[in-house]
Amino acid sequence: MMPGAGVPVLSLDAVSIRYRGGDGSLVNALEDVTLRLVAGEMLGIFGPSGCGKTTLLMAAGLLEIPTEGTVRFSGTQADTMAGEAALRDFRRRHIGFVFQKPNLVPFLTAVENVALAMVIDGVPAGEAEQRAMGLLAALDIAHRAGNRPAGLSGGEQQRVAVARALANDPVLLLADEPTAALDSRRGRQVMELLLGIARRRLAAVAVVTHDPRSIDLFDRMIEMEDGRIVNESRAAAA
């Protein structure tokens, strides 16, 4: 599953997600959002806190079934799939996640953390670790492969997390504020990494960020407010 650049990967059609709040009232976390992602593009998602950015990633990542609307992966209608187990299988094979915190498994070394994402898909441990070393090398962190997360800096951890997200060669890479915990130089590095993934691996990359300094890296940016996309802009051709 490796479409060429510009091929549609994911489409959200009129997706709404409502939560029932603690007081019983409904929260419209996502309201009638329509969005398309194509292979090789890097999308920036901006907006104030609580506007629904994470919820949008959850819908795109098949972690939250829309209350209304559909999520389609290259033709597969996600919400008609056979429940949680099937969605998980789909995530394992085709989607990569990067979070604000690296969320590495503390008792695994860097290379094992990356290999884990292949092992859960049935790749033998030895082969998985070999491929994981390749990914770490590509992200310029191979020299730290034998360290546990506690022995890595925040930036190094985040690069390991990106390597893990790439382990299943995803068509869609979702990142929720991946640079929030990093200084601006390291943050910039991670953003450039993500852009490289979009370009070289032709994945569709969606990044939630508050950081205006990396605006120049996005092909497309959307701005959200109260669960809606209120503004969309395309980068001027460089």
Added chain:
Amino acid sequence: MNYLAWRDLSANMLRFVLAAAGVGFLLTGCMGITGLYRGVLHDALLTIEEIGADLWVVQGGRAGPFAEASTVSASLDRRVEGVAGAQAVRRFVQNNLQFEIGGRRQRIAVTGLDFPKDQGAWVGLTAGRLIEEARGEAIADASLGLALGQEVRLGRDLYRVVGLTEGQVDMSGDGQLFVTVPDTMDIADSRRPEAVLLDRAQGLGTTADRPSRIAAVIVTTAPGMTDEVATIIEAWGDVAVLSRSQQRDVLVDGRLWRLRLQILFFAVLLLTVTGVVIAMTIYNSTIEKLHEIAMLKLIGARDGFILSMILQQAVLIGLLAYGVALALSVLLFPQFPRRVVLLPEDLALIFCGLMLACAFGSWIGIARALRVRAKEVLA
């Protein structure tokens, strides 16, 4: 092997080892009490199995001489010898007495051999020889601490130890000393049975104490004649007859069933505690990993992967604990004052119980892990 199970355990080695050690000690206890029961059973049946009697003729209305007291006339053997089909007839008497030997008060099961018909061939000598004189010779169990050739004073007379045997103890674990039947009677006459001493100490005076009588007459019958001989003797009316298997049942189902029930109860209790310890360990380590488990679900790990991690950890703790318990058992139990018999089938049963405990222990952790939602990572 699950990719995470061992790596997690080795990263938390101390907790893992402590849990396994704790469970191991519990299992050692479990093996100990079942082994002790088997040992008691073995000791209780030892004489019955080895003395080579097909029938036991005992006091009428009694299931003696082991499960109940039995006294019969010392000449009963003559009557029994007259029965057609009775091939070998011996007198049997056994008294538990206390003697001072080497400055140490010791309990001895003095057992009579019907010399010269019985020189003690069945007791299994480990050193020395069988009894060759009608008077003054003894075969002693090693647990009594007597040396070959040593002379001990039992009552009025001296007895020379001519043979040694090993593991020949009675039901209560007292080492046996084999002497001839007349010697047995002399010893009992001179040294009142322990019960009498106890009664006297409590000011109860002497109870009926007739050491000139014997406990039972044992019969080896001609092949296939056992039932016939038993029927004839039983018809006399004044004595009771027990076959070897009845004698066995009387002890196992009569005298030892409470013990067995208790042992079973303790074994189940210990295995339950084992389950609780494993459950606590596994549950704690699962709770600590909830975030990682949510992350695993988010990146698409199947429930089976998470489940197998938890289950394998429980089983690993169980296996290590079982190894600890086996090693401790082999090292410790031979030092116990009473015989501990580890039967493969008991060990297998304990192993099955342990695996059940592991399954129960991991189940509670697994149940918690499966409730975790993937998106908790993003929250």
